[in-house]
Amino acid sequence: MNGTPEFYVVREGDTLSEIAARHHVSLAQILEWNPQIKNKNVIHPKDRIRVVAPSAGHGGGDEPFPGKDFFRPSVSSPIIQAMGWRLIEEGCSAYPDEPDFRWNEADRQSYAKFQRKLGFSGSDADGIPGRVSWERLHVPALHMSE
Incomplete structure (x- = not known):
């Protein structure tokens, strides 16, 4: 299966730079996709960070009902x-x-x-x-x- 998670849940000790590197994106992209982040040096455990461009991960649309x-x-x-x-x-x-x-x-x-x-x-x-x-x-x- 090929399905990249769109979001990452921050864990204790994470930094935005490390999260960006881990997901092969730039810090600037992370900040662009997450306007809720006001200070790149302040994130908290359990924050939810978008790590895939809004349309890149799934191409849009809804998942059909699987039954x-x-x-x-x-x-x-x-x-x-x-x-x-x-x-x-x-x-x-x-x-x-x-x-x-x-x-x-x-x-x-x-x-x-x-x-x-x-x-x-x-x-x-x-x-x-x-x-x-x-x-x-x-x-x-x-x-x-x-």
């Missing part, structure tokens, strides 16, 4: 992590840290929060993505190649 069977513990995919970041952006996080590639209970709980935010209830808010809620989440397309 309900996709969302089970045996599945590991960058799509799940991208979904997790969108759930966090929507204020629907149940993640103890940051989302990863493997479908887990934190993903299900976070997605259930999103479904309730959309007004779904009962079995329609079970935390398993359905086509309607998935399309409303707008997970960025990754355009991965096998």
Whole structure:
């Protein structure tokens, strides 16, 4: 699979210069893509830094609904992590840290929060993505190649 993460979560001791070098981009690019950074010398653990140009990582558009069977513990995919970041952006996080590639209970709980935010209830808010809620989440397309 070819899917470069678009964001990096700052860890203790990181600097923007090191993050830029690690992702093969310039410090100027990092600053351009992250207007929230007012001082290049001040970042904090758990800050989320864009490390890929807004359109370079996925070419735009939304990830198509992969089907309900996709969302089970045996599945590991960058799509799940991208979904997790969108759930966090929507204020629907149940993640103890940051989302990863493997479908887990934190993903299900976070997605259930999103479904309730959309007004779904009962079995329609079970935390398993359905086509309607998935399309409303707008997970960025990754355009991965096998």
